[in-house]
Amino acid sequence: MPWSNQSGGGGGWKGGNGGPWGPRPGGGGQQPDLEEILRRSQDRLRQAIPGGRMGGPFLGLIVLGLIAIVGFFGFTxxxxxxxxxxxxxxxxxxRLLPDGLNFRWPYPVERVELPKVTRINRTEIGMRGSSDTRDAASTIRDVPEESLMLTGxxxxxxxxxxxxxQISSAPDYLFNIQNPAGTVKDxxxxxxxxxxxxxxxxxxxxxARAKTEAAAEDLIQRTLDGYGAGIKVVQLQLQKVDPPAQVIDAFRDVQAARADxxxxxxxxxxxxxxxIPxxxxxxxxxxxxxxxxxxxxxxxxxxEADRFRQVLDEYVKAPDVxxxxIFIDTMQRILTDTDKIIIDGKDGAGVVPYLPLSELQKRAPATTREEGPQQ
Structure with missing residues (x-):
């Protein structure tokens, strides 16, 4: 039955003033006919659909398209x-899914977690990096409750x-520890x-800085493996190793003295x-x-002793000779390297000319070499 013909309490919505939409603008108190509105909507939908009919293959294609869209986004x-x-x-x-498109049952049957296993994560202890990079001095904030430590x-x-x-085992990382970043820090x-x-x-x-880094890195890795955290420690770097700020000057003086x-x-x-060598x-x-x-x-x-014995034996045999x-040998040895002047001792008439043949023999080759190029 059309809604316009329904009556209640002696009056219908079409003729009354208490319709669901209230009085129509423009006066008259005439209420809109709901059946007329539905009919006009159907006419407009038929005009938009080719062929003017909503049933048949076209409606099936729409349903299949909707199912495909929902299936694609729900199952991949x-x-x-x-x-x-x-x-x-x-x-x-x-199970685990590799990178790319993968199929799974839609929620709430299956849910997929996507941890980033290749990203290198950074955890700072004793300091915090600042987001303000304009001022280099304000980029690092010290956290003394974490950095001050007691030595042996x-x-x-x-x-x-x-x-x-970084993450080494995604299931262990997701299910064995509740707060991975906080666990690594602690x-x-x-x-x-x-x-x-x-x-x-x-x-x-x-x-011992390098030794300290290696020992701490190994201990951290063994502890995380004991927790089954699924985390691999890639590297540990010491950023600052100093005495407390109150005594750092004294420590530096001591270090300088020890270095000297x-x-x-x-x-x-x-x-x-x-x-020594x-x-x-x-x-x-x-x-x-x-x-x-x-x-x-x-x-x-x-x-000398053997020569003296030999000379003595010869002297015994012929003393004068x-x-x-001996006299001749001695004079020869003495006069070899001295300038000599011979004087005639019989009547003292004068000096006998001495011709140094040995000196002339030494100078002859030098003179020949000097005269050679002139010829």
Missing amino acids: VRVQPDEVGVVLRFGEFV DENIVDIDFVVFW VAESAMREIVGQSDIEPILTA QERLRNEAQAYANRV EARGEAERILQGAQGYRDQVIAEAKG TRRR
């Missing part, structure tokens, strides 16, 4: 290259460090305090390493020279 999930899809069926882990020799050291980590701070508590302050401040001491010790050791070599040279001189003197003495021979 897109996994980015830096992600891995973790499928939960009624809250229980069932009962000193306090201020350490800021950064832990870089574990890193605890591990660093343990390593520092077993070391003296001087090695930590000077030569070490430098002077090294210089003294280098000088000793250079001088030189002294030993000089001593060995003197000893060898003395040994050679001794052997030479002994050999010459023995030779031996004396003359």
Whole structure:
């Protein structure tokens, strides 16, 4: 029955003033006919649809299109290259999805978590980075309640460090720990305090930085593996290792004095390493020279003694000849390298000219070489 013919309480909506839309604008109190409105809507829909009919294959195509759209978005999930899809069926882990388009049951049957497994995460301990990069001094904020640590020799050291980590097992990362970033921070701070508590302050401040980094990184990884966190520690970097700010000047003076001491010790050791071998070599040279001189003197003495015995034997046989021979040899040895002047001793008439034939023989080759190019 049309709604315009319904009556209630002695009057219908069409003729009354209490219709569902109220009085029509423009007066008259005439109410709109609902059946007329529905008819006009159907006419407009028929005009928009080819053929003027709503039923048939066209309606089926619309339904199939709607089903395909709902199915595509309801049964597929897109996994980015830096992600891995973790499928939960009624809250229980069932499988992993690789990157790309993957099919799954729509919610609430299956739900997909997409952790970023290739992203390197950064956790800071003892400091916080600022978002304001215009002022370099304000980019780092110190957190002393995290950075101040007690060393094994009962000193306090201020350490800021950064832990870089990534997801190694997505299911363990999602289900075994509730707050991964907070867990990494707490574990890193605890591990660093343990390593520092077993070391003296001087090695930590000077030569043992790399050793401290390696020991802390290994302890953090072992602790997270014990939790089954599914996290891999990529690197640990010490950013600042200093004494507390109140005593840093005194510590730096002590370090400078120790550095000077070490430098002077090294210089003294280098000088000793250079001088001692030189002294030993000089001593060995003197000893060898003395040994050679001794052997030479002994050999010459023995030779002179043997020569004297031989001369003595000849002297016994012919004394005059031996004396003359000794005189001639001695004069020859003496006059070889001296200037000689021969004087006639019979009547003292004058000086006999001396012709130095040996000197002329020495000068002759030199004169020949000088005259050669002129010819």
